[in-house]
Amino acid sequence: MKSIVITGHGGNEVVFLMEGAKTVRQPGHVLVRMEVATLNRVDLYMRDSGAGITHSLPQVMGLDGAGVIEEVDPAETTLKVGQRVTLHPGVVCGRCEFCQRGEGVLCNKIQYMGEHRNGTLAQWVSVPAQNAFVIPEGMSFTDASALGVNHLTAWRMLFGKARVQAGESVLIFGIGGGVSLAALQLAKLAGLRTYVTSRSADKLERAKAMGADHVINSQQQDVAKTIALLTQGRGVDVVIENVGGDTWSQAMKSLVRGGRLVTCGATAGDMPGADIRRVFIRQLQIMGSTLGDFSEFRQLIDFAAQHHLRPVVDRVYPMEQMHAALDRLESGEQFGKVVVTIAG
Numbered sequence: 001m002k003s004i005v006i007t008g009h010g011g012n013e014v015v016f017l018m019e020g021a022k023t024v025r026q027p028g029h030v031l032v033r034m035e036v037a038t039l040n041r042v043d044l045y046m047r048d049s050g051a052g053i054t055h056s057l058p059q060v061m062g063l064d065g066a067g068v069i070e071e072v073d074p075a076e077t078t079l080k081v082g083q084r085v086t087l088h089p090g091v092v093c094g095r096c097e098f099c100q101r102g103e104g105v106l107c108n109k110i111q112y113m114g115e116h117r118n119g120t121l122a123q124w125v126s127v128p129a130q131n132a133f134v135i136p137e138g139m140s141f142t143d144a145s146a147l148g149v150n151h152l153t154a155w156r157m158l159f160g161k162a163r164v165q166a167g168e169s170v171l172i173f174g175i176g177g178g179v180s181l182a183a184l185q186l187a188k189l190a191g192l193r194t195y196v197t198s199r200s201a202d203k204l205e206r207a208k209a210m211g212a213d214h215v216i217n218s219q220q221q222d223v224a225k226t227i228a229l230l231t232q233g234r235g236v237d238v239v240i241e242n243v244g245g246d247t248w249s250q251a252m253k254s255l256v257r258g259g260r261l262v263t264c265g266a267t268a269g270d271m272p273g274a275d276i277r278r279v280f281i282r283q284l285q286i287m288g289s290t291l292g293d294f295s296e297f298r299q300l301i302d303f304a305a306q307h308h309l310r311p312v313v314d315r316v317y318p319m320e321q322m323h324a325a326l327d328r329l330e331s332g333e334q335f336g337k338v339v340v341t342i343a344g
């Protein structure tokens with residue numbers, strides 16, 4: 001069996017295409033013959049350091065992926081051999097208070113594939129049956145795989161946390177990033193007015209082509225002032241933010257009174273000024289979010305099928321070109337998902 005593993009931490013020199021024994025299905029699991037996996041920034045983080053994430057080496061990379069069920073548990077009642085499935089990356093304990101109340105994504109023992117345990121970049125993967133979601137007819141493996149992290153994260157941010165309503169306005173920072181692009185797609189389908197930022201004129205152009213109502217070049221324009229101009233001083237209802245750092249104060253200043261900010265990342269710095277006075281005087285709501293629950297993933301997949309949502313794909317690489325795929329991800333030049341094909 002072929003898989004992509006990290007054997008240490010550093011650059012691409014710790015990333016190998018390995019030939020090893022075929023994965024054995026564990027009790028309660030399904031065995032999936034993988035077709036594709038799609039990359040996320042955290043794959044680079046695991047390669048570079050993996051600091052703060054309990055894991056052991058060597059470890060298979062990859063959080064999201066899709067394939068065909070090859071084996072099921074004898075007691076399995078829902079899933080069947082031959083079904084096409086996409087995988088939810090969070091393996092939960094099923095026993096803690098959060099799992100008990102159906103919020104597995106808050107599980108205090110949650111293990112993410114490709115972070116705390118072997119990931120999806122392998123020809124065969126064994127996952128708990130509840131992590132495998134049947135792909136609707138007409139949806140490709142690539143599209144279904146790409147929903148697993150970015151779109152699921154954006155889905156929970158918009159609908160689970162901000163509880164957006166049609167007609168509201170949303171400001172999405174850093175368009176081109178996976179979660180931001182997913183948020184733009186979902187926001188448009190939900191009938192929101194969308195404002196997006198990027199330092200790249202090219203990415204803004206592409207966002208506009210995808211239906212973004214207003215684009216803001218954050219290298220040339222002050223985002224908060226531009227939002228004030230565009231909204232007649234009102235501000236936006238919701239901000240979707242995953243950068244942190246200097247972006248944070250721009251995000252806070254762009255919100256309408258009582259507005260909601262949802263964050264899922266801090267790649268530009270995790271200790272921005274809090275501006276607490278602004279939070280209480282303008283009665284802002286700040287919410288953190290990570291990934292999404294099993295039920296949200298099912299809703300998202302069905303929504304995507306119903307609306308013919310196609311995640312944006314940047315480039316497709318075979319497993320043998322994993323280093324090039326990681327380079328592409330690291331360049332920051334990609335627009336949409338970097339896909340790795342596994343079959344064959």
Ligand SMILES: [Zn+2]
Pocket residue numbers: 092093094095096097098099100104107108109110
């Ligand atoms: Zn749990």
